[in-house]
Amino acid sequence: MNDILVLGGTQFFGKRLVEKLLTEGKKVTIATRGLTKDPFGDKVKRLIIDRENMKSQLDAFSGRKWDVVYDQSCFSPQEVKATAEALDGKVAHYIFTSSMAVYNFGKLHKEDDFKPEQFSFTYKPRNAYKGYEGYQEAKRAAEAVLFDYPGFQSTSARFPIVIGTDDYTNRLKFHVEKIRNGQPIGIHEPEARYSFILSDEAADFLYRVGETGLTGAFNPGSEGDISLSELLSKIEEITGKKAIVTDEIEANNASPYALPGSWSVNTERVKNLGFTFSDLHETFHNLIGFYSTN
Secondary structure: OOEEEEEOOOOHHHHHHHHHHHHOOOEEEEEEOOOOOOOOHHHEEEEEOOOOOHHHHHHHHOOOOEEEEEEOOOOOHHHHHHHHHHHOOOEEEEEEEEEHHHOOOEEEEOHHHOOHHHOOOOOOOHHHOOHHHHHHHHHHHHHHHHHHOOOOEEEEEEEOEEEOOOOOOOHHHHHHHHHHOOOEEEOOOOOOEEOEEEHHHHHHHHHHHHHHOOOEEEOOOOOOOEEHHHHHHHHHHHHOOOOEEEOOOOOOOEOOOOOOOOEEEOOHHHHHOOOOOOOHHHHHHHHHHHHHHO
């Protein structure tokens, strides 16, 4: 691959993906709403699109072609349908940033636990998808549209929770600061288990999928999972402070990782393909140390 289109690419691991592509000498075009500044200067071409306005995409993509498109900004089946139609004949490989949220609550899901071709849905705009249930439905439906579309080879990266020192959501930082400051953390299910991946490794996975042409659905991420109680114990160990956990959930204490059940993935398929990811417990040790001193 040489000519790359990135839909989004101005935040978090999408930005890391663009940086990786540029480092590898790729020609990169980013397509966004133009609302978020990026650090890429004249190293990239820029297009302005509205994912909910197909005409804006038809106009922006007219007369252009790319080898690969990375979709980092899709939040409804309507959006992936419009983009796929606008890119028909203009791109060979469509790589979609999906989520482990396509699976039901449960531990160590394998890729075959969700089959997008069997998922029935109705088209709705992104603002109709509320909360984690809406996010789950939107990602499931988007995959169903993509894998049914005949215009290109398709890949879905079903990422677990993405973490890193550049995580603008501050979800892990929330827990470290609450414990350091002796403030309660609201959690209903402290034994619920989750999977994670570092932001730079998420970007590297996407890059390598594009470079190798892998297609299908994949669960990238650190091997195994971790419970919220185990995570809090790690923070206690590093900070020397005791976590205060409450089941009285309020807006200012609710853990951003607290969901009604476990959500984790089995990474055996990507491991067998030669992908490696950082050790989960070492990753948290390093990140907790970072947030404890910054």
